[in-house]
Amino acid sequence: MKPVLVWFKRDLRVDDHEALTHALLEGPVLPVYVVEPGYWANDYTSGRQWQFVRESIAALDSELTGLGQPLWTAVGDVVEVLERLHSRFGFQVMHSHQETGPDWTFQRDRAVKAWCESRDIQWIEHKQHGVIRGLSDRARWAQQWGAVMDAPRLARPAALPLVARPPKPAVDVVAHVSIADERLVGSQPGGSVEAETLLNSFLQTRGERYRGGMSSPNTAETVCSRLSPHFALGTISVRTAWQESQAQRARFQSEKSAEAKRWSASLKSFGSRLHWHCHFIQKLETEPRIEFEEVHRGFIGFRPIEETRLDWLERFEQGQLGWPFVDACLRCLAQTGWLNFRMRAMLVAVASYHLWINWRETAHVLGRWFTDFEAGIHFSQIQMQSGVTGINANRVYAPIKQSMDQDPDGRFIKRWVPELEAVPVAWIHTPWRMPVSMQHQCGCLIGRDYPEPVGDPVQMAREARERLTNWISTHDLSGEAQRVLKQHGSRLRQARPRYGKKANSPQLSLDV
Template identity: 30%
Template sequence: MFYFCSMSDLQVIWFQRDLRVHDHLALAAAYAGSGPVLPLYIFDPNIWTPHETSARQFDFLLESLADLDSALRKRGSSLCLRTGPAAEVFSQLHRHHGIAAIHAHDVTGREAELTRDRQVQAWALKAGIPLRIQTPPGMPATASRKDNWQALWDASMRQKRVAAPDMLSAHNILSEDWPDAEDFGLAADVCPDRPSGGRTQGVLNLRRFLSGTGRNYGKPNLSASQRMACDPGLSSHLAFGTLSAREVWQGIAQSHHALLEDGDSVFAMSLAAYADTLRQRSIDVQTTLERTSVSGHRHFLPGDPYDRQKAGAGNAHLEALLHARTGFPLLDASMRCLRETGRLDPRLLGLLLSFTASHLWLHPDEPARHLARLCVDFDPASFYAKVRKLPGIAVDKGAYVPNPVRQSLTLDPDGNFIRRWLPELGALSDKHIHAPWDSPKSELAEAGIILGQTYPMRMVDHMAAAREARSRFAPKAVRTNSARPSIREASHERPFRPAESSWPSSRLRPDPPRSAPRQMSLDL
């Protein structure tokens, strides 16, 4: 194929899940080139499909892109938007303007994104255009978990952040109009408390977390309400790349060191716990890359050895779960929280999925896909890595089936989380709010509750369903440990025990004063 180009030195920076100008290796590489830089974002219809994405995620993306465009305009450039299959977009740009090189970060997305990337690679090879893929901060390029991964990850986190360019050369390529979610068939998605997108909001969330809201994050046995209250609100920004993992880690490390000097060991350990969450997120991405390299495909969940029922469109059990009508208060409160906020404590998300796979005996694929669409912070590699470890989905969990009532007593002992999201049950006592069907009729009448009318009856007898599930799991279960894992362990939410190499070797002192940490310097 022959291309007639008006110029031949255009450096394209292809933004994907890295919507920032700070600590951006691919942007720095494009800026170091000899020609003008074209910041490009492509709305690929094969990626934004109702089957795998949602309007709430799309709206967060638009806000993040608007913030990115503002940052580019302050530097003399602007964001160029295109809609269509990525390979066709690049072909058209090259035909009319000439492309010297394409710069991008590696993306660990779904099968559709893997297919898109392969199509772009094939086109670039045929057109003779260098496609320069950078490894994003926090992901050692050649490391595997068997080859000193921790040391390489620590080294990557400690490297100096890449400064944003002061100025970018202007381009004269017109941008297309901003699309709407409806353009891709994404239905209206009411999410009143959805996180706000954009780097500016991400930086504010990080500063609040380091300034005090994260004080209790590392404490053990937090209730669901307490966990939601001290959550930093950074997962969506990490998923869309408005902040890099290295920026967050270095901000935490700086505040952690200052807190240890001030003697505030409680807050310091909470920050260390979130640093461990960042590390685990990188491990999940690395694991996904390894799975892809072996199979050549990116199927996040393994095949189901139990031959469970596929939850097709209109499945009554799945619909009841998604619309908070299971009759189990903690499950229904979790679904309402997820629908209205776009985020959920990973322990609760794991409990929902284990319930569908065990008590409802549904194939994990469709429930996981539905819940993923509701999560604004959905990152395929991280999300499905956690799903693979859950009881009812991971074979090595044995025949353990989480009890939704027992988990409710553990994760929401005072019932505050249930009362917030299920106000119709608010008048029930702490003793009975976790299992309304066991409440005396007098208490139900006094609270104005009619089971089956004002609040659903439980959809299954959870004890009988668990016994049935255990009998089915047992023949295929790999019993590596007789101890029952908790849902906290199943969600990979372990208490943090810092590695020797992770933090400065300062001894934690007891009885710390409650002093404010030093504020980090983080660029907007």
């Protein structure tokens, strides 16, 4: 009997795996993963992401081997790999999950589709989560998302009949792939077991203070779920996290204690974010051009890429802007691969408004740094925080205020910017204002041990606001804003086009 091929992509798990479950109903399964050097040459990829993928491939292979059929892993162009497997096994059906990725994977999928058609192979793509392919109307999206999330989860297969052993075990194949190795501080390990452990610890202990603790980088590190790289690579399904968190929430909702109230509020917030996960990816699914072009076409040319000051971009990449809290966030992200939402948003606001860096430049720098790089969330969020979507409030974060609010005692700053270790708390947010005698006293001379600030943040923000106001007043933006709203706007609350006003969008209510 000819095997059915299951192409593992960003779904490296065996639980709640629609493609695997359906393929097994049709015959013995040949599970395949292809490492694609072409993908890893893109500007938004990095060694830290590869390390996470590599560990997740190894974990998947060990699960599949335990079930009876090890993973076939190959390096190269997917079409060429499929062609070779087809010559050997003659498979006629291939299952995979739908993938909403950057343009590179979109074009690759087109090539695979064309190849399947040329070989008369049926390629069946299953829903990966709440993103709806071919969606024509955002109005019913939330219900459709709910239907996917509330549907029963699919059990892991009891066994996989052996089709054939691969020529080389997956770990040996991936060991020889050379993609920049990065040594991070406390990087997150890949694999489904890790994902389940994280979900459990979040639901049992860490998540209680999620709502109050997600905004400060001091607390976010532990109270946030940290599941993002796992969702990005599908080592756990979003549905699993949704169902387990909502079951836990239901248990607490009937209780009156302060602890139960905290849990209930936190798990409600967590559920909203799982919703946003798909809400943002849906934008790229519906309009793939937003990887390259402003969501609101009226903002094309607003912040020309040629105007990006390369010296400022370099200081941004090096965490050497001279604004301690921003530098701490940049260095934390560069060294760990993770940062909480609020601080990611602040970094983009600083890059876009204060430094006037084009969002595409920022998207690539940050994309490489995020272990959890997820194109749909990433490009949509970067554009939203850069003020070019036309339907979201413009948040020009004040970096010094954020510093005082989120890190009042400078603990986070001192952790990531050790040259400021001896600076008294009174000066930690603005060390350039420290009297020179004090600088000598604490052994930190500004301009020698720590850079002069890139500019006055208040003045730079004022200039940015003026440029934005000027653009809005000299361009007719309302028609395109209506289109964006219709195509991408959340329907959970009544949204409307906004330019530079206070937030009313649920994606911007930050639970503080």
